[in-house]
Amino acid sequence: MKKRILVVDDDRTILESLKSILQLEGYTVDTVETSREAIQKAQDQLYHLALLNIKLPDMKDTTLLVKLQRDFPDMVKIMLTGLSSDRTREFMSLGADAYITKPIHPKKLLKVVKEKLRKSVNQ
């Protein structure tokens, strides 16, 4: 079964390019630009993994993660951020599986995605 990934980012170029990159690796990818749409999508559809940008326009930066963690604890959640301050511990304690600072080379990102998905299956 193809793994389903949800990408949430308010930067459309990143959104589209990440979608293509993940699709080339064989994942099924949906993209949304806001936290609200992300929650809606997750309720409609099962996602194995979500790539979440930290600063989204419609909610406080931790809210989306907290909500997804509450409702979908099994979903792998990877934070992607351009923020300068290191908030790894904060986001990891709220349930994130990884905290990545942009820019990350797509090869490295794919490696993280693959690893986290494998671990979640093994659990």
Add this chain to the structure above:
Amino acid sequence: MSSTFQKKVNQLRRKIGKETPQIWLNLKITDDIKPKLPIDETKTKWPKLSSFDPIIKFKKLTRLGEKCESIMGYRREEFYSPDFNFLTTLIAPESLDSIRERFGLHMKGEEVAPYEYTLVTRKGKKVKGLVSTKLMEFEGERAILGIVTDITDLKQMEEELRRYTEHLEELVDEKTKELKEAERMVTIGETAGMVGHDLRNPLQAIVNTVYLANMKLDALPSESAEKSEVKAYLETMERQVVYMNKIVSDLLDYTRPINPDTIETSIHQLIQGTLLSIDIPETIKISIAVPKKMKLKVDPSFMRRVFINLITNAVQAMPDGGKLTIKGSKKAGEVFISVKDTGVGIREEYLPKIFQPLFTTKSKGQGFGLPVCKRIIDAHGGDIIIESKVGKGTTVNVIIPLKTASTKAFVS
């Protein structure tokens, strides 16, 4: 600082509050050169004396205030002796002219405002005096009554206050400078945070797009010269993104607090790993002499940033090639790691400035590399020292204590 200042002020207050000692001098004047002047009987008006020669001979001191002896160091009978020359004995040479001038004015019947002069004690100590003098009649003769106040302490205090004020001004200047610098760094920090965030998104978009372009090229059926050329272009773009990200990271690192998370780290591995991530031209020969077993308790990601910056600097200093030497050694509880290049070198007058942010001698640089290195090394309780000679090259020595990180390093 402020407590020292307060102490000083209190001290001065105590001094000023103390009653100042007074010396009373009662001088009898005779002018045996000139005929005696008639003294005004009513004593309300003095005769005009302007026609007289103002050179006066002082007969002697006739009355002395109580403190004269203790302050000046002469006994009462010495003062009163007919041989005692008041002017040459008690008055400092530099004050003689002004005293003569004032006495001359008295002789002309003019009022004299209080003035300062210097007295010399028996032991040769100088005493600053403020004197009020008046011409009067004493035992049927004209005399000058002088009331001298010892203002030595006051003068000293004045001097101290003046010096202190000057020092304060210097201090204020210094603090203002520091404050301005801090303000500037806060502004840079805030701007850097925003710019960093705003730049990292497009950088991500670029690496993603370059990656996709590469994938498309790879999918093309045949190999061609054009294909590998395009791939080379894409590679250049990727490298530039890495460089842009380094600029952003330096900017952010310089402005955010550094709290190293230390762990036993192999320096050899750290340097090897760092070298792999830097594009070093083939014209540069690399020599590494770091013992493989050498371990240090450091934050590997921060130390990596240090070596990335130092090696990048060294490489950029050798545009026409050269030799990059990295050495490691242990001595007296400290580890020394030196990064040496045979490049252009740094001019001596620039050396004091190289750790200041925004200072750069390179056309391609923002002036954050070395300041970041310094902050990181400082946070590890270490030191960074640079030696350089124009045309010969530069050596950067990083010194880190083996027992790292006194608590101080973590706090900073």
